[in-house]
Amino acid sequence: MPKIFAHTKFLLYICEKFRYEKNRSMENPFKFGSIVEGNYFTDRAQEVAYIRQYIEGPNHLILISPRRFGKSSVVRKALRESGRDSITLNLQHMVSVNDLAAALLKELFKAHPLEQLRHFFTHFRVIPTISSNPLTGAIEVAFQPGMDSTVVLEDVMALLDRVGGNGERLVIVLDEFQEILDIAPHLDKQLRAIMQQQQQINYILLGSQESMMTDIFENKKSPFYHFGELMRLKKLPYDDFEQYISSRLQSCCPDCSETLAKQILDYTQCHPYYGQQLAAEIWQLAMLGIPQEELFDAALNHIVETHNLDYERLWQNFTRTSKWIFKRLALNLPLQTGEYRTSTIYSALKKLQKDGYVNYSTHYEIEDPYFQYYIRQIL
Ligand SMILES: Nc1ncnc2c1ncn2[C@@H]1O[C@H](COP(=O)(O)OP(=O)(O)OP(=O)(O)O)[C@@H](O)[C@H]1O
Ligand SMILES: [Mg+2]
Known part of the structure; x- marks a missing residue:
């Protein structure tokens, strides 16, 4: 091999190694699970x-x-x-x-x-x-x-x-x-x-x-x-959370950080915890070299796969009425179809809300967007 090529190859190797070590040592800029400060x-x-x-x-x-x-x-x-x-x-x-x-x-x-x-x-x-x-x-x-x-x-x-x-x-x-x-x-x-x-x-x-x-x-x-x-805490406002996520994704996906931030927030409906979780996963996969256009789906799939067993167990233990409600909510379909009495649906919804599986703000929604994704997959 000519000497000049061997030298370039060596330089490329050093650069790659440096990039790998630098990425490895970079901390994930998103945090989910415990108190954030x-x-x-x-x-x-x-x-x-x-x-x-x-x-x-x-x-x-x-x-x-x-x-x-x-x-x-x-x-x-x-x-x-x-x-x-x-x-x-x-x-x-x-x-x-x-x-x-x-x-x-x-x-x-x-x-x-x-x-x-x-x-x-x-x-x-x-x-x-x-x-x-x-x-x-x-x-x-x-x-x-x-x-x-x-x-x-x-x-x-x-x-x-x-x-x-x-x-x-x-x-x-x-x-x-x-x-x-x-x-x-x-x-x-x-x-x-x-x-x-x-x-x-x-x-x-x-x-x-x-x-x-x-x-x-x-x-x-x-x-x-x-x-x-009495004070009620709402989800984080869209614009601010979007800015927060996209500025932190800049380092790993400069070309699509804004698009990804919007996708994350649309999917998680601005939920502070789930938004941070999805962003953290995307950042992690980007650092591992997953192509930018595949990042969102790969992150979503990875999170759902990680929880698959829990979701399966959870799903099996719900009553028939609750499963029906989940399916309708997961597909954004109305609940008043005549299939179940209004009082039955209402009391099942109240129980699901009390147990933290369903939230209500302007409408009822499944609390965990990844569980929603799981339900859509098994339908
Ligand atoms: N102001 C914020 N900015 C960014 N992320 C936030 C913010 N507030 C909450 N989060 C996200 O939500 C997660 C949960 O936050 P926190 O533990 O404060 O909520 P909580 O309502 O007290 O939860 P729990 O019901 O489990 O007690 C955090 O780990 C973080 O990912
Ligand atoms: Mg708390």
């Missing part, structure tokens, strides 16, 4: 301002949206910007009132060293066991089983109020708040009675089960009737 967070300026304004005052806020619309992320951003002291707890993980009280204390210890709080415990009627895990340094809190849970909860809540009274009001975020109805009988009544007495806490209560949350805060018979301002 910084560069991964887009829009929501108005919502952040609204939440901030709310917690500046003495009132409480209730934030409702279907799963994975961005509740936790928007609240985290508002809290960070406000610089306020806060603790966050997901009620889904609580199995008893004592468990809830212990978890609240544990969260408090993350922000305030035990030493600073020791004097507050003089008011406690039931003293918790507090230990430090020597491996992680994390503080563990437990109340002896059998202790009067009303007293335990009252003491912990009073302590939180006193901590809030030390300076600025403390913000307590309770996620999946509708779970209070399941943790223990009458917990809603008990908690409301305690919260009513507190002066130094702003509550932000989050929930993804629309009907249960509305019932808790809008039903006159509920102890939490009109407890705070």
Whole structure:
């Protein structure tokens, strides 16, 4: 081989290797699944301002949206910007009132060293066991089983109020708040009675089960009737989300980043989580060298294939009426055909909505666009 060609070939090899290593080390610019912050967070300026304004005052806020619309992320951003002291707890993980009280204390210890709080415990009627895990340094809190849970909860809540009274009001975020109805009988009544007495806490209560949350805060018979301002989080606005996605796809698909961003948003209907997931998959495949014109379908297929087994199992367990509803929704066909009674369709839809498989905004839609894709494939 002439010397000049061997040299060019070597240079090409180096360039290719460099491109591969560079791509390999580049981080996916899209994130889905957990709370997003910084560069991964887009829009929501108005919502952040609204939440901030709310917690500046003495009132409480209730934030409702279907799963994975961005509740936790928007609240985290508002809290960070406000610089306020806060603790966050997901009620889904609580199995008893004592468990809830212990978890609240544990969260408090993350922000305030035990030493600073020791004097507050003089008011406690039931003293918790507090230990430090020597491996992680994390503080563990437990109340002896059998202790009067009303007293335990009252003491912990009073302590939180006193901590809030030390300076600025403390913000307590309770996620999946509708779970209070399941943790223990009458917990809603008990908690409301305690919260009513507190002066130094702003509550932000989050929930993804629309009907249960509305019932808790809008039903006159509920102890939490009109407890705070109700705020509903919507999907991300099209233009902003499109800009966010296309600017990040520029690096891997400069010629078609806008087209791809539009395809992604049309397909996922601007759903924050599913939009980010599809964009992340497209970016990944582009980095692996999949031709640009094949990217969208390849990404969609890959995601659905990954979930195929789950979808299959899910599908098998739905009732006949639910399957019928899914098929009609997947094909954008009307539900009033006379095949099923309106009341049957309505109650099946309510159950699917409660379980998070169907969302309602201006119309009913299947929550997961990839499950919709799966259904279309099996029809
Ligand atoms: N403002 C945002 N900008 C960009 N992506 C977002 C934004 N908000 C949410 N997302 C996307 O949605 C995902 C879920 O966000 P987050 O966990 O905040 O939602 P959630 O409503 O609290 O969910 P869950 O119902 O599971 O508690 C994020 O991982 C991210 O992919
Ligand atoms: Mg959340």
